[in-house]
Amino acid sequence: MPQNSFKIRPARTSDIVAIQAMRAPLVDSKVLLQHQLVALYERTQEFVVAEHEDGRILAAGALHVMWGDLAEVRSLVVDTSARGMGLGKAIVEALIERAFSLGIARVFCLTFEVEFFSRCGFEIISDVPVDEETFAQMVESTDDGIAEFLDLARVKENTLGNTRMLRTL
16 A cells, blocks of 8 residues: 555544444453543544545544643554554654644653554653652543553553553654
């Protein structure tokens, strides 16, 4: 598939079912957290997609703002038919551009795909990169992704083996 046969754009509500379908195998294998369809619709504005010229959604990813200077790349998925074509990297770069435009200085990910995110400019970190005061405020969030980021015990079963990575903009 040539590079010019797809475009990166903000997600629309009409894309959410396709995003959920791409996420399903990764949820089943515990690579991604389970999100009900309603939760994905509520987060439509966080997603960007790679749309094939025929209208099919080939890849998607979300940027979730976690704090004033920190966001997370979430739910990065590429359809199995389109892997190895640079779509994942194109989605990450679009999310990085979005983060920069929002004034975000650091972008975090929790991933099994260390080599891929390293090629996208992320570096492995071993701790939670926020100060104690920020941690205390973030721990009040009910968001499971923030709980993962903070390394809270209630999400340990979902994150076993994941690597924390950070890219400074």
